[in-house]
Amino acid sequence: MPNYTLNVNGQQRQVTVDEDTPLLWVLRDELDLVGTKFGCGIAQCGACTVHIDGVAMRSCQMQVSILDGTKITTIEGLSTDGKHPVQEAWETIDVPQCGYCQAGQIMTASAFLAENKNPTEEEIRNAMHGNICRCAAYNRIEKAVKLASKNL
Amino acid sequence: MKLHKKDNFSRRNFLKTSVLASGGMLIGFNFLTACKPEAKMPVDIANLNFNDFNAYIKISEEGFVTIFSPNPEIGQGVKTSMPMIIAEELDVAWQNVTVAQADLDTKNFKRQVAGGSQSIRSSWSVLREAGATAKQMLMQAAANKWQVDISTLKVANGIITNNNGDTLGYGDVVKEAALLEVPEKVTLKELKDFTIIGKDAVNVDLHKIVTGQPLYGLDYKAEGMVYATVLRPPAFGQELVSFDATAAKKVTGVIDVITIGEKVRDFKKSGEKNWSFNLSSSDKVVVIAKNTWAAIKGKKAIKAKWKTITALESTEKHEEVLNGILNDTKGKVRREDGNVAKAFTNADKVIEKTYSAPFLPHNCMEPMNFYANITKEKVHLVGPIQTPEAAANVVGKMFGFAQDKIHLEMTRMGGGFGRRLYGDFVFEVAEIANKIQKPVKLISTREDDMTTGIYRPSTKYKISAALKDGKVLGYHLKEASINGNMYGSIAHFFPAGCIPNYKVETGNYKSNVTTGAWRAPYTNFLAFAEQTFFDELATELNTDPIQLRLNLLENIDSKKDKRIQYSGKRTKDVIELVREKGNWGKVAAGIYQGFAAYYSHNTHVAEIADIEIKNGLPVIKKVTVAVDCGIVVNPTGAKNQVEGGVLDGIGHAMYANFSLKDGKPTYKNFDTYRLIRMNETPKVEVYFVENNLKPTGLGEPGLPPAGGAVANAINAALGKRLYSQPFIKDLKKQTILG
Numbered sequence: 056m057p058n059y060t061l062n063v064n065g066q067q068r069q070v071t072v073d074e075d076t077p078l079l080w081v082l083r084d085e086l087d088l089v090g091t092k093f094g095c096g097i098a099q100c101g102a103c104t105v106h107i108d109g110v111a112m113r114s115c116q117m118q119v120s121i122l123d124g125t126k127i128t129t130i131e132g133l134s135t136d137g138k139h140p141v142q143e144a145w146e147t148i149d150v151p152q153c154g155y156c157q158a159g160q161i162m163t164a165s166a167f168l169a170e171n172k173n174p175t176e177e178e179i180r181n182a183m184h185g186n187i188c189r190c191a192a193y194n195r196i197e198k199a200v201k202l203a204s205k206n207l
Numbered sequence: 208m209k210l211h212k213k214d215n216f217s218r219r220n221f222l223k224t225s226v227l228a229s230g231g232m233l234i235g236f237n238f239l240t241a242c243k244p245e246a247k248m249p250v251d252i253a254n255l256n257f258n259d260f261n262a263y264i265k266i267s268e269e270g271f272v273t274i275f276s277p278n279p280e281i282g283q284g285v286k287t288s289m290p291m292i293i294a295e296e297l298d299v300a301w302q303n304v305t306v307a308q309a310d311l312d313t314k315n316f317k318r319q320v321a322g323g324s325q326s327i328r329s330s331w332s333v334l335r336e337a338g339a340t341a342k343q344m345l346m347q348a349a350a351n352k353w354q355v356d357i358s359t360l361k362v363a364n365g366i367i368t369n370n371n372g373d374t375l376g377y378g379d380v381v382k383e384a385a386l387l388e389v390p391e392k393v394t395l396k397e398l399k400d401f402t403i404i405g406k407d408a409v410n411v412d413l414h415k416i417v418t419g420q421p422l423y424g425l426d427y428k429a430e431g432m433v434y435a436t437v438l439r440p441p442a443f444g445q446e447l448v449s450f451d452a453t454a455a456k457k458v459t460g461v462i463d464v465i466t467i468g469e470k471v472r473d474f475k476k477s478g479e480k481n482w483s484f485n486l487s488s489s490d491k492v493v494v495i496a497k498n499t500w501a502a503i504k505g506k507k508a509i510k511a512k513w514k515t516i517t518a519l520e521s522t523e524k525h526e527e528v529l530n531g532i533l534n535d536t537k538g539k540v541r542r543e544d545g546n547v548a549k550a551f552t553n554a555d556k557v558i559e560k561t562y563s564a565p566f567l568p569h570n571c572m573e574p575m576n577f578y579a580n581i582t583k584e585k586v587h588l589v590g591p592i593q594t595p596e597a598a599a600n601v602v603g604k605m606f607g608f609a610q611d612k613i614h615l616e617m618t619r620m621g622g623g624f625g626r627r628l629y630g631d632f633v634f635e636v637a638e639i640a641n642k643i644q645k646p647v648k649l650i651s652t653r654e655d656d657m658t659t660g661i662y663r664p665s666t667k668y669k670i671s672a673a674l675k676d677g678k679v680l681g682y683h684l685k686e687a688s689i690n691g692n693m694y695g696s697i698a699h700f701f702p703a704g705c706i707p708n709y710k711v712e713t714g715n716y717k718s719n720v721t722t723g724a725w726r727a728p729y730t731n732f733l734a735f736a737e738q739t740f741f742d743e744l745a746t747e748l749n750t751d752p753i754q755l756r757l758n759l760l761e762n763i764d765s766k767k768d769k770r771i772q773y774s775g776k777r778t779k780d781v782i783e784l785v786r787e788k789g790n791w792g793k794v795a796a797g798i799y800q801g802f803a804a805y806y807s808h809n810t811h812v813a814e815i816a817d818i819e820i821k822n823g824l825p826v827i828k829k830v831t832v833a834v835d836c837g838i839v840v841n842p843t844g845a846k847n848q849v850e851g852g853v854l855d856g857i858g859h860a861m862y863a864n865f866s867l868k869d870g871k872p873t874y875k876n877f878d879t880y881r882l883i884r885m886n887e888t889p890k891v892e893v894y895f896v897e898n899n900l901k902p903t904g905l906g907e908p909g910l911p912p913a914g915g916a917v918a919n920a921i922n923a924a925l926g927k928r929l930y931s932q933p934f935i936k937d938l939k940k941q942t943i944l945g
Binding site for chain 2: 056073076077080083087093129130131142150153154157180187190192195197
């Protein structure tokens with residue numbers, strides 16, 4: 056099996072996995088970073104969202120072999136102290152119900168807000184539409200993104 | 208309801224009740240065991256005498272308080288709200304409390320189940336007593352130390368104060384308190400003295416969730432654990448004939464390919480029955496691998512042959528049989544008042560409508576998974592399950608283990624919605640673990656969950672009303688469903704008791720497609736059918752839809768009918784509150800409103816949906832909700848449940864389609880199966896009726912009225928009645944769309 060060196064959350068990590076292994080399973084099974092979640096496996100639900108060079112991407116559809124030279128950020132590395140403005144907004148608004156999709160929601164929101172510091176309500180709703188919340192905590196996710204945009 | 212009638216509980220009564228209930232919820236205090244700040248269940252929990260042990264509360268000599276939340280957490284918020292109730296009576300500061308998930312422990316807890324929105328309702332008194340008993344013993348220990356009467360002491364935030372102003376923390380007296388007799392009587396707080404209940408408390412796992420820490424079954428790992436995927440028959444009605452695992456075994460990381468099924472057949476042959484067990488007798492092919500990806504790839508590489516054992520069913524077939532039940536068969540009568548036939552014969556006008564809903568998968572965001580390790584001596588199970596007791600029970604019987612040899616740990620669940628009431632994946636992983644004698648985790652893909660699910664069955668309702676002199680004098684509802692029918696007291700929900708001639712009957716068709724509970728079973732669709740029907744009756748009678756409901760409810764409380772659990776007064780309260788808060792009839796031009804009210808799971812809810820039409824399409828702008836769930840334990844959590852329930856109800860009513868062809872589900876993943884997304888959601892405004900009544904649950908009750916409120920608003924806007932779900936399909940049929 057081939058070896059890969061990945062830059063994950065600022066650290067160089069070595070993994071030995073099949074080349075078609077999705078980043079999702081490298082993170083979860085090999086690197087014990089289980090904050091990134093498995094939801095659909097076909098990039099439709101957003102639970103597995105991570106940042107690749109700051110851009111929100113679906114890790115379930117991203118083969119490990121194409122990630123050389125990129126910077127991967129997962130929910131565990133979004134902030135060193137768990138206090139990224141988006142994480143703090145999520146805590147202030149008390150967003151989660153089951154909570155399973157929230158890491159993906161936060162990763163989408165944080166990448167979006169890095170690009171658009173002062174989004175309109177419609178921009179938030181469109182930016183977040185790729186992330187499914189089966190508990191439908193959407194009102195609170197929307198509020199939290201808005202709050203985070205003010206605190207960034 | 209008899210509420211707070213008796214605030215003193217005799218110890219004898221308490222023990223009697225506890226022992227009788229499912230093996231007994233026993234109270235006692237484990238004050239001798241110092242508790243570390245990081246919470247962990249004591250391993251010897253089963254060996255502790257109830258006199259020495261309180262399964263709910265641990266207090267360390269340092270004063271750390273740990274409260275074990277007994278029930279499974281599926282997103283309904285009980286891991287926060289149940290410990291809040293204990294902390295309230297214990298009188299400790301909420302921010303100083305550590306909450307931990309209790310393991311399955313039938314000796315010390317009762318009803319460790321997440322289902323039916325019953326956790327809070329059934330545990331309210333028990334949790335309060337547990338907290339109050341502990342507080343009283345701590346106070347008694349302090350009283351003994353100071354040699355004063357307990358009645359002279361005051362407590363706040365875990366600090367006991369005497370008349371001289373001396374103070375002792377709970378930790379200071381915990382050793383002495385543990386040696387005291389459990390008191391005969393404890394006094395519960397007056398509701399007005401509550402400092403925790405009724406105040407917002409954020410989700411206890413919030414920080415862990417937003418920082419991605421391991422919490423869920425899918426996140427659980429153990430030393431030496433392997434991963435398993437299961438290839439099940441692709442169609443309902445099929446069984447495995449043979450398979451070729453040559454290609455699968457070549458996949459890097461695949462360890463072995465085995466079959467399971469024998470233990471399931473043995474269990475069936477034994478005649479043992481458990482409602483959470485509903486596995487088919489077919490052999491299944493299992494790929495064992497070193498990691499998840501290899502297990503998924505390996506499963507795809509299996510070439511299997513299947514044979515058809517029972518007829519392969521389709522949506523067309525279900526349509527046909529359900530229509531047959533509605534139109535051609537005599538149903539089982541669930542309730543009958545007056546003379547329905549006569550009311551219809553004498554009617555000025557009869558209205559009859561038929562409503563249809565498809566099968567629905569649950570689609571929990573966290574796919575089904577479970578961990579098992581079975582050795583010769585014992586069983587270790589870890590994962591997401593709404594019914595841990597039933598699961599452990601079946602596993603014990605399948606593999607010959609007494610319950611005390613089974614250790615089941617509950618993880619936080621990535622959604623439940625009823626799916627995890629059924630333990631099929633637990634029994635499968637147990638058979639795998641037993642066979643390979645290694646710790647193993649079963650992992651399902653989204654396709655597995657959607658195509659080998661336990662579905663909400665397709666259901667139809669035919670509702671007729673007999674109108675006479677501007678009144679509804681007769682009502683006849685017939686339900687046709689698959690594998691089961693409305694349960695419990697649903698036939699006695701509104702409008703039972705409001706219409707003199709009333710009949711509810713049901714019929715069902717036995718299918719080989721597995722079906723089961725789905726958030727607010729039956730009422731998730733029945734409420735839509737009934738509440739749009741009443742909207743139509745209001746139009747027919749030229750009455751305001753809200754006024755029609757209020758008129759019907761007029762005499763309900765005066766009737767002595769024990770089968771009727773819903774309250775006319777509480778229904779009116781939520782209707783009037785939502786009418787005011789939702790500005791019924793007073794909205795701007797271009798906004799159209801729809802109303803629905805429903806009682807389910809002991810909670811009364813009324814909703815008003817505001818929609819507008821853009822490019823000919825309905826856009827739902829806002830839903831106003833009024834809820835009576837008695838005392839609101841945790842307002843932020845309660846609102847979250849209602850907001851989510853409403854949007855879930857709207858999402859599934861609007862978009863969720865599902866069908867079967869040749870025994871196979873035709874929807875497999877979220878590329879075709881449509882769940883509601885943020886840009887389709889209205890704002891949900893939630894208002895609670897304020898009263899001092901015993902709290903009831905909120906996991907389900909917000910959902911049932913949502914579809915009806917939206918459908919009624921769509922009719923107000925477009926003059927089109929909707930009779931089937933998903934609405935998007937019905938609207939297309941009516942050529943409103945595309």
